[in-house]
Amino acid sequence: MQNTNENFSFKKYAWNQFKKNKIALVCLYLLLVLVIIAVFAPYIANDRPLYAVYKGNTLYPALADETRTDSIYNKQGDFVQVLQYDITDWRQLDLTSVVWAPIPYSPSSMDRYNRDYASPSGKQRYKNPKGEIIESPSKFRHKLGTDGIGRDLAAGLIHGTRISLMVGLVSMGIASLIGIILGALAGFFGDSKLKMPRIKYYFTLFGLFMGLFYGFGQRKYALADGFSQNFGSGMLEMLYSILLIVGIVLFFRLLSRLLMKGKLKEEVSVPIDTFVSRGIELLNSIPRLLLIITVTAVVERSIWIVMMIIGITGWTRIARFTRAEFLRIRSLEFVQAAESLGYSSMRTIFKHALPNSLAPVMVSIAFGIASAILIESGLSFLGIGVPTDIVTWGSLLNLGRQNLEAWWLIIYPGMAIFLTITIYNMIAESMRDALDPRLKS
Amino acid sequence: MLKYALKRILTFIPMLIAISLIAFIISINAPGDPVERLSKAAGNEGSAEQQSGASKKIKQELRKKLGLDLPIFYMSITDIASSDTLYKVQDKYHKSNLEALTHQSGNWQAVSDYYNSLLKLQDAHMQLNAKDIVANNQSLVLNDVNESINQFGFEVGSLLETSKANLVDLKFEKMYSLLKNNPFLNILESDLNNTKKSRENLLILSTKWKTYIPAINWYGFSNQYHMWLFGDGSYRKGLMRGDFGISYIDSQPISTKIWQKVGISFGLSLVSIFLAYLISIPIGIYSAYRKDSAVDKGMSLILFILYSMPSFFVGTLLLLQFANPDNLSWFPVSGIQDPTTFDPNWGFWTKIKHRMPFLILPIITYTYGSFAFLSRIMRVGMIDIVSQDYIRTARAKGLGEKKVILKHALRNSLLPVITVFASIFPMAIGGSIIIEVIFSIPGMGVEVFNSILNYDYPMIITVFTLSGFLTMVGYLVADLLYAVVDPRISYK
Numbered sequence: 001m002q003n004t005n006e007n008f009s010f011k012k013y014a015w016n017q018f019k020k021n022k023i024a025l026v027c028l029y030l031l032l033v034l035v036i037i038a039v040f041a042p043y044i045a046n047d048r049p050l051y052a053v054y055k056g057n058t059l060y061p062a063l064a065d066e067t068r069t070d071s072i073y074n075k076q077g078d079f080v081q082v083l084q085y086d087i088t089d090w091r092q093l094d095l096t097s098v099v100w101a102p103i104p105y106s107p108s109s110m111d112r113y114n115r116d117y118a119s120p121s122g123k124q125r126y127k128n129p130k131g132e133i134i135e136s137p138s139k140f141r142h143k144l145g146t147d148g149i150g151r152d153l154a155a156g157l158i159h160g161t162r163i164s165l166m167v168g169l170v171s172m173g174i175a176s177l178i179g180i181i182l183g184a185l186a187g188f189f190g191d192s193k194l195k196m197p198r199i200k201y202y203f204t205l206f207g208l209f210m211g212l213f214y215g216f217g218q219r220k221y222a223l224a225d226g227f228s229q230n231f232g233s234g235m236l237e238m239l240y241s242i243l244l245i246v247g248i249v250l251f252f253r254l255l256s257r258l259l260m261k262g263k264l265k266e267e268v269s270v271p272i273d274t275f276v277s278r279g280i281e282l283l284n285s286i287p288r289l290l291l292i293i294t295v296t297a298v299v300e301r302s303i304w305i306v307m308m309i310i311g312i313t314g315w316t317r318i319a320r321f322t323r324a325e326f327l328r329i330r331s332l333e334f335v336q337a338a339e340s341l342g343y344s345s346m347r348t349i350f351k352h353a354l355p356n357s358l359a360p361v362m363v364s365i366a367f368g369i370a371s372a373i374l375i376e377s378g379l380s381f382l383g384i385g386v387p388t389d390i391v392t393w394g395s396l397l398n399l400g401r402q403n404l405e406a407w408w409l410i411i412y413p414g415m416a417i418f419l420t421i422t423i424y425n426m427i428a429e430s431m432r433d434a435l436d437p438r439l440k441s
Numbered sequence: 442m443l444k445y446a447l448k449r450i451l452t453f454i455p456m457l458i459a460i461s462l463i464a465f466i467i468s469i470n471a472p473g474d475p476v477e478r479l480s481k482a483a484g485n486e487g488s489a490e491q492q493s494g495a496s497k498k499i500k501q502e503l504r505k506k507l508g509l510d511l512p513i514f515y516m517s518i519t520d521i522a523s524s525d526t527l528y529k530v531q532d533k534y535h536k537s538n539l540e541a542l543t544h545q546s547g548n549w550q551a552v553s554d555y556y557n558s559l560l561k562l563q564d565a566h567m568q569l570n571a572k573d574i575v576a577n578n579q580s581l582v583l584n585d586v587n588e589s590i591n592q593f594g595f596e597v598g599s600l601l602e603t604s605k606a607n608l609v610d611l612k613f614e615k616m617y618s619l620l621k622n623n624p625f626l627n628i629l630e631s632d633l634n635n636t637k638k639s640r641e642n643l644l645i646l647s648t649k650w651k652t653y654i655p656a657i658n659w660y661g662f663s664n665q666y667h668m669w670l671f672g673d674g675s676y677r678k679g680l681m682r683g684d685f686g687i688s689y690i691d692s693q694p695i696s697t698k699i700w701q702k703v704g705i706s707f708g709l710s711l712v713s714i715f716l717a718y719l720i721s722i723p724i725g726i727y728s729a730y731r732k733d734s735a736v737d738k739g740m741s742l743i744l745f746i747l748y749s750m751p752s753f754f755v756g757t758l759l760l761l762q763f764a765n766p767d768n769l770s771w772f773p774v775s776g777i778q779d780p781t782t783f784d785p786n787w788g789f790w791t792k793i794k795h796r797m798p799f800l801i802l803p804i805i806t807y808t809y810g811s812f813a814f815l816s817r818i819m820r821v822g823m824i825d826i827v828s829q830d831y832i833r834t835a836r837a838k839g840l841g842e843k844k845v846i847l848k849h850a851l852r853n854s855l856l857p858v859i860t861v862f863a864s865i866f867p868m869a870i871g872g873s874i875i876i877e878v879i880f881s882i883p884g885m886g887v888e889v890f891n892s893i894l895n896y897d898y899p900m901i902i903t904v905f906t907l908s909g910f911l912t913m914v915g916y917l918v919a920d921l922l923y924a925v926v927d928p929r930i931s932y933k
Binding site for chain 1: 463520544760874890904
């Protein structure tokens, strides 16, 4: 957003408006806290100590790679034992000096002395380095209780923060990418403004067909192999495919210049607005949760795939807002000025129009993040989509539902989901009020 | 208006086709073979050999009955190397293996030779009888012979489903070593050599370039999608005539299953929407009437917070508090009736009375979801309208505030609320999966959830298509209602 004059900036104005809403400001700080928790989750909740001195060796187990293996020698230089960091029970070691993480448990580590839903206020057992089973010292108490197989709830919540925030970010990232591009094109060009020679139009469509054939049809097995290895190499193959498609389309568009004559040269308009609007309508008429549940049930269980599906089905709102904003903006002077200066459409759209239309889109992205988090926790609550070994807020709440006596498994994860969604909704709402005073209610 | 409605209904058709196609595409990519599942559900007795013969026949009939022996769609886009008769291969895994092999070599003839020689090898292997072999050669032990034969069979079977070159070579190596160590398997040698040769041919005669040229195959109307839509003339009537097919779980007709379950979901959503309106409209009116008062501010904050509370959390909390022997055991935990005392011959009101305690918590959860949302819409809409000119005029001509709000403003502020009403029909068919799962209500939500978990695709496609249809009908009804309520809107 550019300055309209020297002293006034819309950004500043909006921020001042936003700051007036104290609750929203508090929510912004709370979001910051959540982000910090998510980033530092492995150091907040970890069953490996942050710092430990064992037989004269100084170790930083929580900071090291999980699968690291060290051979330990004592001060005399004699070999003592091999420590593999992730399977060592650090509580049983004779550590001369140790600093534990604030929550000395990992989300998936099972404490076998506190199985079967150890209550946060009840009796908890602990095995000390001497091998005696005693009442848990307050440092090693499960402060929020455990689940049926002895996993610490607090650790689960801390690491669940990471997943929830990531779901919101990644899925809405995908959704905004699709939504903003499609909405901008539809709103800017409408049904009649995107013109190209007939032959170029046909060749683009044909090129798209060929591109899809080579990019996805031909490379089907390469893609499947990539995804069966790991998500990263799958995405790399996907990127190749997309580049291939773009390349082929561009090639065919170039090729069309050879035939540019006579009737084929006539300009036709591409009804891009109709395409996009029909797509939005189509996606809106399928119940979203049903679609997401069905697709997640068919594909492999993976948190990344869940994020992708939420993103791919969630772009319609953003596209609608972007489209509406572009419809308004395209008749404003500065856009017309850019056009009359002879800038290309792409430059006008992305450099001039888009920055000025992002405000309402940001609001719907923020609301979208809240609903993405809600959907993911709903899926985990139903026990589908996210792999069973990953602890999320929704899956914890589901454990609580199955055993109503463990109230802590209902209240705490539920509150975590509820708070996060409230924070995002509150920020979105005051953002809307700040960015567009007309919408203020 | 009629013209507008007709025009809108016409646009339903391409939309519905698109929705059904999406559902169809998801369903054909689902893992597992429906025929295997259905025939397993049927389950028949008999000795191993009899069973394999009989079950093969049953499976073939089932495949035919379900139309799975037909091509999937009117057309397919492949490359010129692929065969257009691939759909005739029955086994799903063999089919995908053949596809992968064709993609590797680009020579369908060679692939099909290889496949046929493998099938022949498998047949020859089936002829082997461990008992006969032991009877002819006393020095052998029955168990060892059986084991070698089984091992050979396993290798052949997995060759039929593998396309990875190194794995295939490994399997051949294993089979040859089995042959070497067990002379009684020698009958298979010529077939195995043939197979090996056709496998080598497959590599030599590779025409990879063919896979780079697209081809469009046209199958005509005799395909699965067409049959699903219009029926096959005898056994199935098709979606268009109200036949949704049969469930893969229990072979029941889908329409019967839906009829059994839809009532409870529809009833719940109807009651809860009604309750939600009953609470939220007065709240909205009051907030707008006393705008910026302490009550309004507090109320809108509370509504905002309630709005962010996920309904599955609310449902679980209610269970924790009111259906839990540790706290208050006021309501039963799950289900909608007590199987020990419930009598299906009861009259309508007796049934309702019996089910009441079971339904209170679900209804609260259901209502809760729409209530916070509706109240917020209502409040915003009301405030928007109160600031308009005609309200100022009404006040200026000296009408009382009560009359202004209830008579002039209310009618127009109901407009956005109508849209919500449109969503209740699709909600009934899809059910609220999460709420029904929490309270174990045997409605559409649980039904759909189970069919998703069991890959019961006829059910899922049906629910998709129906709810898409109902959503569009809902939008249309909402638009028409708008025009009825608001004379400013006209569709001419």
